[in-house]
Amino acid sequence: MMRFHRDIIEDETPYYDAAFSFYNALEPRLIAVNTCLDVFAQSLDQVGVMEMRRCIDNTGGTLIVEDETTDIMFLESLKRYWQRCDLQAGTVQGEAVAQEGTPSSGVSGGYSPHCGFAVxxxxxxxxxxxxxxxxxxxxxxVEANKRGPTRLTSPLEVGAGGTTRWCVSYLDKGMTLSFLFDTATANSQQCGMESAHEKRFIQFVxxxxxxxxxxxxxxxxxxxPTTPPxxxxxxxxxxxxFDQTCAATIVARMAxxxxxxxxxxxxxxxxxxxxLLVRFVRRYSTFSPGQPNTLRLDPCLSLFPSFMYNLRRSEYFxxxxxxxxxxxxxxxxxxxxSVDNCVLMIQPTLDSYDIEKxxxxxxxxxxxxxxxxNIVLMDAYFNVHIMWGSIIYQWIEAAYHENPEYVNFAELLESAERDAQAILSNRYPYPRFSRTDADGSEARHVKTRVNPATNYHNSDMQYGAGVNGAVDQADVIYTDDASILAFMTSLKKAVVTIDEKAED
Known part of the structure; x- marks a missing residue:
């Protein structure tokens, strides 16, 4: 790579500050004319989009960066960008396209835009x-706040805070914003007023x-409904x-x-x-002080720690x-x-296919x-991978799937391929897709995201045995990362150890 994060932090990139300042100065000018900055670039290493990030994000722009402009990932992402905008919806051209049989949202008398400007x-x-x-x-x-006073806001600001009014130059149907609220206000008089009511309202205009x-x-x-005091x-x-997936998305965005x-x-x-995780679990779990094995979480909270574990191991950290x-x-x-897509970025899904299933x-x-x-299909949002186990790969090398006597094996391969293509057909931006065996170079994308329950330190342990109940059937992950078992053990100990000074 041409530069690393450490190079920027240690001020070893002489042109970074000037470029960053240039795009930061460009941002208010774009907002003033209700324009966003969209960037479609080639190569993840050399473009310099890090300098543009605030100008892109704060104006509602879109960032598409792929290895090659002729690659399917770039071309499909660009195509789906226009499909998501659907600027022809409701226009004469859009209605003409719809009459030719191509789906369009421009329905006469029922125009539903897919995007908005000057929001x-x-x-x-x-x-x-x-x-x-x-x-x-x-x-x-800023301009709306100049025209009139803003309503009272929380002193505990998060993100773009200190206001009740926000703006963005462009907004499409797939874009989501997170709004955070403070219900434990510092004003005791207001707390008393609200506690007298059984309902609270929030209105978005x-x-x-x-x-x-x-x-x-x-x-x-x-x-x-308001919570009783x-x-x-x-x-x-x-x-x-409690919505675990929404909470995980909020925490990831806060991080x-x-x-x-x-x-x-x-x-x-x-x-x-x-x-944050220790305090959360300590408040909403049940346990006996000093006894980690007594800690229990309600089912509506039980997945949240695993989301945090995978967030710590993701590319965001x-x-x-x-x-x-x-x-x-x-x-x-x-x-x-959206929340569902953000959760995939934090914690990928993993599906298994084998002869029995x-x-x-x-x-x-x-x-x-x-x-x-078995065959596994991992969906990590930006990456979709099919990985064949060593035995499956040997059968592929022997061309069993081409033999009519092994039609069930061919159907097994086709099942994983079909599900992968279904993901690729709707994903935006178009993800990196690969097929690999367990020892192939692309297998690292799968192995770095799974919990290393069977690593070279504990490959003999019986924790997390697979469907067949045999750890020796599983791949050994060569990493020094802590497993989720070690993570949860440490979390339990921290939760049940009550530190009065920390609590204060």
Whole structure:
């Protein structure tokens, strides 16, 4: 690579500061004319999109970076960019295309735009619910704040905070923003006022211009029950009021926001993440002090620690051998995609296929799932991989799938391929796709994301045995990373050890 993260932190890139300042100065000029910066570039190592990141994100722009402009990943991503915008929807051209049989959202009399320009958002809340900030492709609406005073906000700012008004030059149907609120306000008078009510409301007012030039206002109002002042911690779990995937996405975006403000503070960000997780589990779990084995989490909370474990091991924290431009690219999409897609970025899915079960069988993201006699399909959002076990690969090399006597084996290979193509047909941006055997060079993309339950330190352990119950069927992962078992053991010990000073 031409440069590493360490080079930028240690000021060994002489042109970085000047380029970063240039694009930061360009950002307010683009916002003033309701224009976003879209970047479609070649090569993850040499473009310099890290300098452009704030200008792209804060204006609502799109970042597509691939190895080659002639590669299918770049061409399909560019094609799907225009499909997501669908600028012809509702126009004469769009209706003509629809009449020719091509799907289009431009339906006469029922125009539904897929994107908007000059977007201005405002949040109204009931007393005692204070906006902390927004995470995602948006900026504080400075001009709107000049025209009138903003409502009261929380002193605990997150992301673009200190306001109830935000703006972005461009917004499409797939873009999501995260808004955080403070319900434990510092104003005791307001707390008392809200506690007298059983409901709180949050209202989002979005103003934008459609591609046809129409000005539209969309108002979304949400009413939520308030928590009784004396409610115990299990009040939320009994009500099923915790969304683990949404919470994981919020925490990941907060971590990216912290690293954006404090580049190079990866260790501090990890400590912040660990502290947050320990306090969360301590508050909402049940346990006996000093006894780790007594700790229990409600099912609606039980997956959250594993999300945090995989977040710590993802490219958002592990930046070794990853170029700054690639990190920028992946952070860009984490800040704008839906919750389901963001969870894939944090914790990939893993499906297994074997002779006994020639269909997708969800598996734990664990090295014990990588057996010699199965095929695994990993979906890590930016990467989709089919990995054949060593026995499966030997059968492929022997061309068994071409022999009519082994039609079931051919169907097994086709099943994994068909599911992979289904993912590729809808993913935006188009992911990197590979087929490899367990010893191939591309297998590293799978092995680095699974929990190393069977590594060279503990390959004889019976933890996490595969479907066939034999650890020796699983691949050994050569890494010094802690397994999720070690992570959870440390988490339990930290939770049940009550430190009065820390609690204060």
């Amino acid at each position: 201005h958002m405002e949040v109204n809340t009931s007393v005692g619910t204070l906006p902390r900030g927004a995470l995602g492709p948006c900026n504080v609406d 979005t103003r934008y211009i459609t591609p046809r030039g129409e000005q539209r206002v969309r108002v979304t109002s949400v009413v939520q 004396t409610a115990p911690p299990d009040y939320y779990t009994k009500a099923g009021a 990216v926001s912290i690293l954006e403000k404090h580049p190079g503070k990866w260790d501090d960000a990890k400590r912040w993440l660990d502290t 592990m930046v070794l051998n990853i170029s700054p431009d690639e990190t920028t690219f992946k952070r860009h999409w984490l800040l704008r995609e 020639p269909f997708a069988t969800p598996m734990q993201l664990d090295s014990s799932s990588l057996r010699h006699d």
